[in-house]
Amino acid sequence: MNWLESFLDGAMAGIGMWLTMTILGALSFFALKKFITKWAAKTWSDIKQEAIKLNGLTIEGRLKTKKSKNK
Secondary structure (H helix, E strand, O other), X not given: OOHHHHHHHHHHHHHHHHHHHHHHHHHHHHXXXXXXXXXXXXXXXXXXXXXXXXXXXXEOOOOOOOOOOOO
């Protein structure tokens, strides 16, 4: 086997792994999307409810989720 065949074998293996990981990553994201959204919403509501308390100082946070149109 010469260096060109070795290079092509490695390139094909790399492309195959990249394709497999991309497809599996997308499928797992779509399968877990509901869970991730619920977790993020619950975490953010807990943060808003409790605020962040540092040595008696309360920091309130806001998250703007909707775009407003200028009229």
